[in-house]
Amino acid sequence: MKEQILNLRAEGKSYNDIISIVGCSKGLVAYYCNNTTKDKQRVTTKQSKQRSTASTRISKKLEGFKGRSGRRSFCPEGTITTKEVYERYGDQCICYLTGESINLIYDDYQFDHIIPISNGGSCNIDNLGITIPSVNYAKGNLSVDEFVELCKKVVLHQGYTII
Secondary structure: OHHHHHHHHHOOOOHHHHHHHHHOOHHHHHHHHOHHHHHHHHHHHHHHHHHHHHHHHHHHHHHHHHOEEOOEEOOOOOOOOHHHHHHHHOOEEEOOOOOOEEEOOOOOOEEEEOOOHHHOOOOOHHHEEEEOHHHHHHHOOOOHHHHHHHHHHHHHHOOOOOO
16 A cells, blocks of 8 residues: 555645545555655754753753862852853864864763863853863863973873974
8 A cells, every 4th residue: 555655646646636546544645655754853853852962961061060169169050051052062072182073962071171260260161171081180270281281291201202
């Protein structure tokens, strides 16, 4: 029946024509003829779920970015929104320190204060850097310049040269 419905539709027959010829319901005709619509709905649903997942992950990571010391937050609540992060970076971005590609939906990443709070940095979007976790741990409370200098020392101490 499926092939007959699809052949009739390919010939330009309307749903009502197909119903009268085949003797089936309109729902069945629509079911077989609307695969492209179903595919579009699947893609839209998948994209919506991905955005929701990214939004949830970003929101959780923003809590860590705000930081907590005992019961006090380093940064005021609501300084950066998930929407701002998503608008600025989208799904794909790069680690601001290594240049490695990061997918905000699937990859492990962390938000970093480019200028650490301990050095007078703020919790606004302009001070937010996205990094791979190991780099963020290594950087700690260092400024970018201090971190680069530390990396140079490590490289030179290990016998490598810097070009």
